[in-house]
Amino acid sequence: MKKKFMSLLSVLVFGITPILSFTGCGSDADATDTLVVLNYGKYIEADVLKRFQKETGIKVKYEEYESVEDMYAKYKAGSINYDVICTSDYMIETLRQEGELIPVDYNSLPNYKNINPDIIEASAAFDPSHKYTVPYFYGTVGILYNTNMVDEDTVSSWDCLWNPEYKNRIVMINSQRDAFMVAQKKLGYDINTTDKLELENTYKLLCDEKKYVYAYLQDETYECMISEDAAMAVCYSGEAAMGMEYNDDLDYIVPNEGGNLWIDSWFVPRTCKHYDAAMKWIDFMCEEKAATENFEYVWYATPNTKVAQHEDEKTLADETVFPTKETLGRCKLYEAYDKETLDYTTTLWKKLKAY
Amino acid sequence: MINRFRTSFLAAPYAVWVLICTILPLFYILGYALTNDAGGFTLSNLFAITDAVHLKSLWLSIEVAFVTTIICLIIAYPVALILHNLKISNKGFVVFLFILPMWMNFMLRILAWQIILSNNGILNSILSAIGLPTVHILYTKTAVTLGMVYDFLPYMILPIYNALSKINDQVVEAAADLGANWWTTFIKITVPLSKDGIISGIIMVFVPALSSFVVSNLLGGGKVLLIGNVIEQEFTLARNWNLGSGLSIILMIFVLLSMSIMNKVDESENGGMLV
Numbered sequence: 269m270k271k272k273f274m275s276l277l278s279v280l281v282f283g284i285t286p287i288l289s290f291t292g293c294g295s296d297a298d299a300t301d302t303l304v305v306l307n308y309g310k311y312i313e314a315d316v317l318k319r320f321q322k323e324t325g326i327k328v329k330y331e332e333y334e335s336v337e338d339m340y341a342k343y344k345a346g347s348i349n350y351d352v353i354c355t356s357d358y359m360i361e362t363l364r365q366e367g368e369l370i371p372v373d374y375n376s377l378p379n380y381k382n383i384n385p386d387i388i389e390a391s392a393a394f395d396p397s398h399k400y401t402v403p404y405f406y407g408t409v410g411i412l413y414n415t416n417m418v419d420e421d422t423v424s425s426w427d428c429l430w431n432p433e434y435k436n437r438i439v440m441i442n443s444q445r446d447a448f449m450v451a452q453k454k455l456g457y458d459i460n461t462t463d464k465l466e467l468e469n470t471y472k473l474l475c476d477e478k479k480y481v482y483a484y485l486q487d488e489t490y491e492c493m494i495s496e497d498a499a500m501a502v503c504y505s506g507e508a509a510m511g512m513e514y515n516d517d518l519d520y521i522v523p524n525e526g527g528n529l530w531i532d533s534w535f536v537p538r539t540c541k542h543y544d545a546a547m548k549w550i551d552f553m554c555e556e557k558a559a560t561e562n563f564e565y566v567w568y569a570t571p572n573t574k575v576a577q578h579e580d581e582k583t584l585a586d587e588t589v590f591p592t593k594e595t596l597g598r599c600k601l602y603e604a605y606d607k608e609t610l611d612y613t614t615t616l617w618k619k620l621k622a623y
Numbered sequence: 624m625i626n627r628f629r630t631s632f633l634a635a636p637y638a639v640w641v642l643i644c645t646i647l648p649l650f651y652i653l654g655y656a657l658t659n660d661a662g663g664f665t666l667s668n669l670f671a672i673t674d675a676v677h678l679k680s681l682w683l684s685i686e687v688a689f690v691t692t693i694i695c696l697i698i699a700y701p702v703a704l705i706l707h708n709l710k711i712s713n714k715g716f717v718v719f720l721f722i723l724p725m726w727m728n729f730m731l732r733i734l735a736w737q738i739i740l741s742n743n744g745i746l747n748s749i750l751s752a753i754g755l756p757t758v759h760i761l762y763t764k765t766a767v768t769l770g771m772v773y774d775f776l777p778y779m780i781l782p783i784y785n786a787l788s789k790i791n792d793q794v795v796e797a798a799a800d801l802g803a804n805w806w807t808t809f810i811k812i813t814v815p816l817s818k819d820g821i822i823s824g825i826i827m828v829f830v831p832a833l834s835s836f837v838v839s840n841l842l843g844g845g846k847v848l849l850i851g852n853v854i855e856q857e858f859t860l861a862r863n864w865n866l867g868s869g870l871s872i873i874l875m876i877f878v879l880l881s882m883s884i885m886n887k888v889d890e891s892e893n894g895g896m897l898v
Contacts, residue, residue: 337860344862436742436759442845444860482742483762483844497742497761614861621848622676 302327303545306342306353308532309334311405313565316558324552326545335443335486343368349539352546354404357531358445361394361604370536371399376547379554387571391531393601401533402550405568407505408529408591408599409446410522412490412512417499426454426523428500430473435480439492439501442484444617445602446528447474450502453525460603464612471616475623484621493518504530506568509588513567520588526598529591531571655868668869677853677870681877684849687764687839688832691771692779695828696821698772699779703820704813706780707787718784721777733770733841740766740842762844770838775831779824786820787813822889830878850874 309332321328331348333339336359343350343363363369374380380402387403395401413423417437422428429438429450441447449459451473457466482498489503490511503511508520534550536543552558559572563579569590576584583589591599605613659665671677706717724732739745740761747757760766790813798808814821836851843849850870857867 335860337862341859341862440845478846481844481846484846485844492741495741495743497744611861618848618853618856618861619676621845621852622679 302329303542303549304329304351306331306350311566313561316561320552324548349541350537351540351542352534352549353537354532354534357394358602358604360535368538369400370538370540373547377551379551382554382572382574384571384573401535403531403533403571405570406531407568408522409504409527410520411500412493412503412508412518412520413500414496414517415519416517423500423521424524426450426525430477434499436482437499438480438482439489439498440481440484441502442486444613449528459600462609471620474620478623505588506566509567522595529596529599529601652868652871655864656872659865668865671866671869672873680848680850680853684833687768688829690768691832692825692829694772695776695779699783703780703783703787706784721780725777733838736770762846764847766842767839767847770842771832775828778827782823783817783820786817790816822885826882826885829881834874
């Protein structure tokens with residue numbers, strides 16, 4: 269659940285990243301004063317990163333990853349000792365169950381009070397005793413649609429994605445868990461079902477949809493919607509907000525059946541070698557100024573209550589960026605799959621792609 | 624003696640390169656392919672190719688690679704022939720023109736095709752401007768094939784052009800002197816003498832097309848699953864390096880198979896010509 273900017277910007281960011289990581293060169297991960305951070309791609313304002321290093325004097329080796337699966341693969345490869353990582357709810361749950369997390373010392377985080385208690389409460393789904401995580405951003409999965417091609421009634425139900433009228437103008441999300449969620453909501457299943465028959469039916473329904481799908485996209489979704497190549501697209505709320513910045517005809521909705529609420533949080537993995545620096549990092553991310561700058565860069569909903577006073581009414585009223593209580597009531601967090609279900613759904617996803 | 628020592632000494636950097644970047648990884652892949660995630664020996668990663676999804680992807684890859692190769696050959700041969708027959712002195716410049724696109728990043732060139740072929744893209748704008756119905760090409764098998772043809776075409780043109788350049792003009796003239804018309808000369812002299820170029824062209828197009836996954840990622844919209852995509856996803860999404868390696872080995876076997884078939888054709892033709 270990351271922010272995707274234009275390819276050009278990505279070149280820029282990727283150009284910066286190596287330079288930043290060079291500051292912590294040498295025997296990198298084990299250098300005593302270097303904090304190793306792992307985060308989604310394009311999920312931080314570059315200035316915030318610079319300021320942290322300047323103000324705390326802590327060198328940062330900042331690493332990025334594309335998808336949750338990449339993060340897990342990178343972490344599990346074990347070649348780098350990460351000190352602090354940001355990732356999504358259900359992956360945190362998986363890592364917690366594997367015993368990979370170290371508790372956060374909340375007393376050493378003076379800015380932690382800025383975090384919205386509602387979001388902390390919602391985090392209980394993946395961090396039940398609230399020991400390990402600090403929320404960074406959150407958002408929903410919904411439909412970004414072009415108001416000139418589709419009316420709001422149509423997209424208020426996930427059914428619209430199976431409407432032959434929109435053949436080749438539907439963009440489906442290229443992420444197994446999210447795609448399954450859409451079909452499960454349409455079928456009235458729980459989004460965390462592990463029932464084989466229900467998963468099989470989910471898969472079959474997605475196979476039915478495939479003939480109408482223009483493409484399965486993730487990174488290019490909002491560009492595709494800006495250029496009006498498609499009428500509707502399943503995507504993350506921040507992606508939608510970005511698209512709406514560029515094209516006034518676009519709007520975003522979480523259909524009535526409800527969807528997924530996701531929370532990306534910071535946590536400290538077992539590989540951490542610089543615990544105090546990691547705490548300083550997490551605290552800095554909760555700081556008013558840093559959180560505001562980050563928010564204005566990624567456009568996902570921020571759990572930081574201090575950001576609001578820096579934003580204009582229009583932004584605050586933007587339901588795409590800040591989902592309403594009512595919307596959040598319809599959304600649910602993912603729970604981690606057990607190994608068997610994970611393997612089974614991965615197989616079904618592959619079958620769908622080959623279908 | 625000294626000479627030989629010198630040459631082998633000069634080859635040392637290359638040998639080290641091959642060892643580290645080719646041979647070692649191959650052993651790693653083989654190691655992963657023949658074990659399960661607990662580290663025990665198994666052949667199931669290799670036999671996994673019989674799985675319906677994998678077979679379908681492999682077949683689709685072969686189909687796309689085959690069509691790509693045929694189209695490349697059909698386009699490249701006349702181009703190489705025209706290039707060869709051009710009566711301009713600076714042929715190097717013409718060849719340069721064909722290589723020029725390869726200087727640009729391959730991803731950028733494929734992304735350009737996205738813009739050309741998309742629903743509201745350049746192609747459809749032109750079609751609707753002249754009153755023709757629009758087409759849906761992007762994110763289909765056709766788009767993937769088109770992307771591959773575009774990308775691999777120079778690899779077909781250059782070897783054929785080289786082979787044509789090596790043909791002694793006097794042989795062609797002799798054929799004409801002996802009464803062969805243009806067509807007969809072409810079929811009986813030019814084509815057989817450029818066989819080597821055709822065969823290396825076919826290998827240089829078919830093999831990368833068979834294992835490619837980037838073109839289908841960008842132009843297939845996640846709907847065209849080639850065997851290369853399956854392998855990529857096993858390594859990333861599914862985190863199953865063993866299965867990914869097993870399928871890579873199978874794909875490698877197919878590549879070697881296709882190359883040996885082409886080499887067989889090459890040998891038998893050469894043999895025939897000697898007689």
